[in-house]
Amino acid sequence: MQIQFTNLFKLAPEKKKIFKKINFLIKNNHFIGGSEVENFEKEFSKFVGSKYCVTVGNGTDALYLSIKALNLKKGSEAIIPVNTWISTAEAAANAGLKVIFCDINLEDYSIDLNDLKKKISKKTKLILPVHLYGNPSNMIQIKKIINTKNIKIIEDCAQAHGSTINNKHVGTFGNIGTFSFFPGKNIGCFGDGGAIVTNNKKYFEYILRARNHGSLKKYDHKFSGFNSRLDSIQAAILRIKLRNYNKALKKRIDIADIYFKNLKVIGELQLFKLKKGYKSCYHQFVIRTNVRNKLQNFLQKKESQQWYITHIC
Numbered sequence: 474m475q476i477q478f479t480n481l482f483k484l485a486p487e488k489k490k491i492f493k494k495i496n497f498l499i500k501n502n503h504f505i506g507g508s509e510v511e512n513f514e515k516e517f518s519k520f521v522g523s524k525y526c527v528t529v530g531n532g533t534d535a536l537y538l539s540i541k542a543l544n545l546k547k548g549s550e551a552i553i554p555v556n557t558w559i560s561t562a563e564a565a566a567n568a569g570l571k572v573i574f575c576d577i578n579l580e581d582y583s584i585d586l587n588d589l590k591k592k593i594s595k596k597t598k599l600i601l602p603v604h605l606y607g608n609p610s611n612m613i614q615i616k617k618i619i620n621t622k623n624i625k626i627i628e629d630c631a632q633a634h635g636s637t638i639n640n641k642h643v644g645t646f647g648n649i650g651t652f653s654f655f656p657g658k659n660i661g662c663f664g665d666g667g668a669i670v671t672n673n674k675k676y677f678e679y680i681l682r683a684r685n686h687g688s689l690k691k692y693d694h695k696f697s698g699f700n701s702r703l704d705s706i707q708a709a710i711l712r713i714k715l716r717n718y719n720k721a722l723k724k725r726i727d728i729a730d731i732y733f734k735n736l737k738v739i740g741e742l743q744l745f746k747l748k749k750g751y752k753s754c755y756h757q758f759v760i761r762t763n764v765r766n767k768l769q770n771f772l773q774k775k776e777s778q779q780w781y782i783t784h785i786c
């Protein structure tokens with residue numbers, strides 16, 4: 474049996490509103506930037522609880538531009554968990570840093586703190602914890618480990634919209650947090666999209682220019698930047714989806730609870746173990762097992778009960 478990972482058309486309960494908005498934007502020639510983008514940035518920073526938010530073309534650019542904002546010396550070491558999507562390491566390498574891979578723990582699959590301690594050296598200037606599958610990395614301990622060392626933190630929140638630690642959104646513990654709005658993400662647009670959140674004015678101002686050829690307005694190029702902007706149509710879609718997101722997230726969490734309770738009947742399954750106060754947005758519900766076929770048969774029988782998390786947005 475094949476389960477579709479995502480089906481944008483089927484999944485968007487807000488499709489009517491979305492099509493109406495797209496129609497309006499096309500009719501009125503609103504394509505790049507403008508009020509939809511600015512309003513989404515305000516709404517997303519409020520959702521996350523950060524002072525600033527800058528949208529960019531995708532989650533990979535969000536990582537790259539964030540690293541550039543830190544202005545680290547070429548060859549500085551960046552510690553990155555081994556288990557992530559390529560973008561995290563790719564962005565660091567492309568920004569001239571030396572990537573040092575760190576192991577993950579098998580409870581929630583985030584960065585392993587013992588290995589992190591071993592990997593920190595005099596050359597370490599950046600740690601990039603990844604809140605993979607939506608599970609928050611242990612930001613409290615990571616910050617304790619860094620303590621007074623001159624090491625910056627960029628949190629890769631590409632899979633963690635709505636994940637929190639003691640009710641504080643991930644992405645607000647380090648210096649910068651980055652998000653992806655790739656269609657398959659919990660908050661996904663109908664194309665590519667990304668965002669950066671920070672409380673630091675200097676980083677915010679750099680990224681705001683860097684995403685738009687180094688300029689804030691026409692012919693105001695202060696440095697050679699990049700072209701990495703969110704378009705108005707994606708921003709409008711994201712605004713509509715963000716408004717419904719708390720409801721969609723609750724549904725995900727309820728379905729995850731069903732998995733946690735009911736999968737116990739099959740032994741030999743390794744499920745997530747989240748720490749107290751750590752809330753996952755369950756971007757993915759990952760199960761490790763040696764009895765794959767047994768699990769598959771069990772889930773197949775449950776299909777009629779709509780267990781599949783892929784059925785919600």
Ligand SMILES: Cc1ncc(COP(=O)(O)O)c(C=O)c1O
Pocket residue numbers: 531532533534557558560561603605629631632652653654655665666667
């Ligand atoms: C952990 C992680 N980081 C970064 C990215 C990059 O995001 P994007 O595909 O929007 O460039 C992704 C996307 O899948 C991701 O899962």
